[in-house]
Amino acid sequence: MAKRNLPPLNALRMFEAVARNNSFSLAADELYVTHSAVSHQIKQLEAWMGKKLLNRHSHGTSLTSDGQQLFTTCIQLFNTLENCVDKIKKQSESMMLTIGAPSSFMANWLIPRLEKFEEKYPEVSIKLMTCNDLKMLEKNQVDCLIMSHTQQETIPKNITSIPLLEDRIGPVCTSNRAKELQQPQDVLKHHLLHTQSNQNAWAMWTKQYGLNIENAKHQRHFDHLNLMIEAAASGLGIAIAPEILVEKELLNQRLVAPFGFIHCGSFFSLLIKNDDLNHHSIKTLVQWFIHEIQPQT
Structure with missing residues (x-):
């Protein structure tokens, strides 16, 4: 196979950055090198080509006709290379999933079931991250996000x-x-326990029964749902909590739900970027979630 006749690839990379930014300084910042290093590489490339590729001005740079031709080709090739590398990386990492979820959901619903998932799908590695921010999904910091939201809330x-x-x-x-x-109405005679994550829960529940939360004699507030649940289990008062997050305490009878539960207009949903829906590991996770939430016969 004949030897390739290509210019120094590092010089091409710096040329593309200068041409795209119209600036030696911005290119240097992007590539984490010095201004002089960029200048040296451009001179080396122009010497190899035997052509002037860039014109320097007080307000930046401009491309010569030869430089424009080379830049257009660099953009096409670098985009192709970038897409290829990204695809290969995603394929190699496709079996690693980062799930973002509120800490209360993670501790009380997801973690107790995680061992069953790992036993059934040992090829998929799960990483958990405490979060309740849609931006983390949009920025690819998590592969999927579990959050509580109403049907009226707008999802991108x-x-x-x-x-x-x-x-x-x-x-x-x-x-x-x-x-x-x-x-x-008897609950108003006791200490009512609140959690920071849903400060309006008691107001919502009491309104459903025609009661006013302001008539409660004593109220206690906790930063985290788990602390509130522990306080209720220790006899410090009555907590207001999501049914799915206290199911363990209800099953082992540490807690009881004297009036049952009411729908508060929200849903726990699994949010996934459309581009990732067909990834094998994502499809596996979705199928497992659906199986877990179905009533067991």
Whole structure:
């Protein structure tokens, strides 16, 4: 095979950056090199080509006709190379998934089920990241995001929202305290426990029963849902919590739900960028979630 007759590739890279930015300084900043290093590479490239490629001006640079021809080709080739490299990287990383979710959902619903997922799909590696910010999904910092939102909230068109579970809330407390609760208004006689993540939960629940949260005698506030649940289980009052996030405590009877749960208008959904929907690992995760939320017969 004949030897390729190509100019220094590092010089081409710097030329493309200068031409794209119309500036030696901006190209140097982008490539993390000095201004003089860029200038040296351009001179080397022009010497190899035997052509002047760039004109320097006080306000920046401009391309000669030869430089414009070379720049157009560089853009096409670099774009092709960049897309190829990105595709290869995604293929090699396709079995690693980063799931973003609120800490309460992660601790109380996802983590207890994670072992079952890993046993069923050992080829998919899961990384968990605490977050509740759609921007992290848009910036590819997570591969998918679990969050609670209403149907009225706008989801960007480039993202698919897959509803998983209704966000149903209700009062939970110890069985001993529940004996003192004959009617919904009885909760107002006790310490009501709040969490920072859903400060309006009690107001929403009491309004459903024609009650006013302002009539509650005592109220306590917690930064995290887990702390509020622990406080309720320790007998410090009545917590208001999502049903799916206290299912473990209800099953082991650390807590009971004396009045059941009501739908609060929100859903826990799995958000995925449209471009990623056909990735094997993403499809595997979606199928597993759907299986987990279906009633077990």
